[in-house]
Amino acid sequence: MRDGQGMTRRRVLGIGGALGLMAATGLTSAAALARRPAATGAELRSAVPLPPPFQVPLPIPAVLKPVGASGGADRYEIIQREVSAEILPGVRTPLWTYNGTFPGPTIESRRGRPTTVSHRNELPVPTVVHLHGGRTPAASDGYPTDLVLPAGWPEPPQPAHTGTGASQPHAMGHGGMGDSRAMPHGGHGGHGGPVAGAEPGPTPMHGMNDPRAVVSRLTRDYTFPLDQRPTLLWYHDHRMDFTAPAIWRGLAGLHIVRDDAEDALGLPAGPRELPLMIADRAFAADGSLAYPSLDPTLRQRPGVREPYLAGVLGDVILVNGAPWPVHEVDAARYRLRVLNASNARHYELEAVTDDGRRLDLVQIGADQGLLAAPVTHRLLPIAPAERYDVVVDFSGVPIGSLVKVVNRLGSGRTRDVMAFRVARKAADDSRIPGALSTDLPDWRRSEAVRVREFAFRAGQMHAGHGWLIGGLPFDPARTDVTARLGDVEVWRLVADVHHPVHLHLVGFRVLSRSGRPPLPHDAGLKDTVSLRPGEGVEIITRFDGYRGRYLFHCHNAEHEDMGMMANLEIV
Amino acid sequence: MLTVAESRTTPTGWTLRAVVSAHAAAIAGQPVFAGVYLSGDFDGLSLHAAGANVVTSIGYLQLIVAIAVWARLRQAWPFLATAAVVAAETVQYFAGLDGTLWLHLPLGVMTIVAVVVQFIDVWRRPLLREEARNA
Numbered sequence: 001m002r003d004g005q006g007m008t009r010r011r012v013l014g015i016g017g018a019l020g021l022m023a024a025t026g027l028t029s030a031a032a033l034a035r036r037p038a039a040t041g042a043e044l045r046s047a048v049p050l051p052p053p054f055q056v057p058l059p060i061p062a063v064l065k066p067v068g069a070s071g072g073a074d075r076y077e078i079i080q081r082e083v084s085a086e087i088l089p090g091v092r093t094p095l096w097t098y099n100g101t102f103p104g105p106t107i108e109s110r111r112g113r114p115t116t117v118s119h120r121n122e123l124p125v126p127t128v129v130h131l132h133g134g135r136t137p138a139a140s141d142g143y144p145t146d147l148v149l150p151a152g153w154p155e156p157p158q159p160a161h162t163g164t165g166a167s168q169p170h171a172m173g174h175g176g177m178g179d180s181r182a183m184p185h186g187g188h189g190g191h192g193g194p195v196a197g198a199e200p201g202p203t204p205m206h207g208m209n210d211p212r213a214v215v216s217r218l219t220r221d222y223t224f225p226l227d228q229r230p231t232l233l234w235y236h237d238h239r240m241d242f243t244a245p246a247i248w249r250g251l252a253g254l255h256i257v258r259d260d261a262e263d264a265l266g267l268p269a270g271p272r273e274l275p276l277m278i279a280d281r282a283f284a285a286d287g288s289l290a291y292p293s294l295d296p297t298l299r300q301r302p303g304v305r306e307p308y309l310a311g312v313l314g315d316v317i318l319v320n321g322a323p324w325p326v327h328e329v330d331a332a333r334y335r336l337r338v339l340n341a342s343n344a345r346h347y348e349l350e351a352v353t354d355d356g357r358r359l360d361l362v363q364i365g366a367d368q369g370l371l372a373a374p375v376t377h378r379l380l381p382i383a384p385a386e387r388y389d390v391v392v393d394f395s396g397v398p399i400g401s402l403v404k405v406v407n408r409l410g411s412g413r414t415r416d417v418m419a420f421r422v423a424r425k426a427a428d429d430s431r432i433p434g435a436l437s438t439d440l441p442d443w444r445r446s447e448a449v450r451v452r453e454f455a456f457r458a459g460q461m462h463a464g465h466g467w468l469i470g471g472l473p474f475d476p477a478r479t480d481v482t483a484r485l486g487d488v489e490v491w492r493l494v495a496d497v498h499h500p501v502h503l504h505l506v507g508f509r510v511l512s513r514s515g516r517p518p519l520p521h522d523a524g525l526k527d528t529v530s531l532r533p534g535e536g537v538e539i540i541t542r543f544d545g546y547r548g549r550y551l552f553h554c555h556n557a558e559h560e561d562m563g564m565m566a567n568l569e570i571v
Numbered sequence: 572m573l574t575v576a577e578s579r580t581t582p583t584g585w586t587l588r589a590v591v592s593a594h595a596a597a598i599a600g601q602p603v604f605a606g607v608y609l610s611g612d613f614d615g616l617s618l619h620a621a622g623a624n625v626v627t628s629i630g631y632l633q634l635i636v637a638i639a640v641w642a643r644l645r646q647a648w649p650f651l652a653t654a655a656v657v658a659a660e661t662v663q664y665f666a667g668l669d670g671t672l673w674l675h676l677p678l679g680v681m682t683i684v685a686v687v688v689q690f691i692d693v694w695r696r697p698l699l700r701e702e703a704r705n706a
Contacts, residue, residue: 023681034673455611492613534672536616
């Protein structure tokens, strides 16, 4: 064909064939090597025998009783302590808990009625409590360096400019301290940085200075005004550098906000309203929770072993702390308040009957409360820290049969989540109103005074692997974003791999996904948005509520511990 | 000898050269825009999407020109190669929309290589009627 040019037909076919072979090899190896669907994180394998699914009854976390009420506010007390509990049948597992249970006790509040929770730290390490989704003044928002030190933990080194002894308490004039001592503190925020000192004994977290940290000893009062839409919130540890392993060990609980308007809707309630905290874990041979910490005492060196840098996944799916539980239900509508409390695992949930039929998952609420109108899903994606309020109708399901909740992104044992056994016929006067709420903000692009762009990406941090926002690892002393109270802003978030991005203080609405309209499950007011690989999401919010220092970060807990947080200063 | 050969390229041949050149130029922008986007510039995505529309459109245009080349110059190779490229670009387009990155990234690289090879192929020799060259 290419005679005269020195190319024989045989050579052309040879070159073409070689190129074709390369293309085919490349694509088939991409198909074989890549995770399909994409997943971010590495799975730990349990070293103990795992129970069969759907045997353990679903626990419902107890609702905590207030210890007192005064001035229109409720007061609660929670003790953070180590316990040993039976999660897998016949296996004792040491846990870090709120009040001795995992999940911690559920707190139920009324909208606008302030709630003060006094936390006492009897754990071996400092803690910080953050109420996820709470519209909370900065002093009680659980900033990662606002530590509650346990007894016996060395006094933090003082910043040079204070010139005071390490034990001298300082009145800080902030609202969230209660009876505890407060002191400015300059030694937190390590990220494995260089050790700045040679104190003997445990030397917690060295490196970056945070002169604004407010540290207390043993106890701290967190006050939540809860002047916000009724919804399912959750509280969890948020300690600098060690959030992921602390949540993994059990420091997470639910906090539900209700109001009269929601109560009046006629949604399934009482025993037909079920909170479902889904979390994956793995178990070591001695029954303890396996986690690839570099420092298993969680005292000094943050981080996880190299293979788990993208996130830690477990091979056991817990719902409300029980492995693959089963729950007996009436043949009626149930309101399921689903939280993904996993560190890194994403789920795509569906409810499948014994004969393979998929039940409708009627979404009535998002992270920040009720939608305007119900949205019906068959498949519901849920990223770490997201919440979905869904109603499932078991009335058409044969009595005695199972409805399995399945994770389409899982494989093997992690495909199952839990099951409902439809036990009996029952009357059902619940309903799903066509109009659920009318108070959703409808911020428009034209109102936005600013558009900001953030890349959530892997990168280098302190000469190691880290996760960066806008090219920078977290530094408590650096203000990344300054927003004026009351301003509407559009944020454009771009991800390399999965990043569930969470803003403290405010709810937001999803404007677009990769330049296209939001997905059905993006409806309503959210505080965490799931960015999938290569995806860009636009959100819009108004920064209102309170001034002060807040955070936004990736809620893949390992990413968050490895730099993927940034400061949001509301002025 | 080359100038002699160049002078004999027909208008149909020149059209193929033009459209393949435009195709190569357009497709070279795609990794650029993807890089801009993944660096956090949200507008990079709309450039990448617009680029995908342009590249895919040029691909279909090239397919028509390649049919003309086949009919007038009795050369089937440009058509067969273009058909393969257009098929790849179509898959690539939907893999991108779908976020199927395991496919989108390698296929994108391969498509660019294929268009570059075509670019070299149409410029390295005159495009004339098969029987004229065989004569």
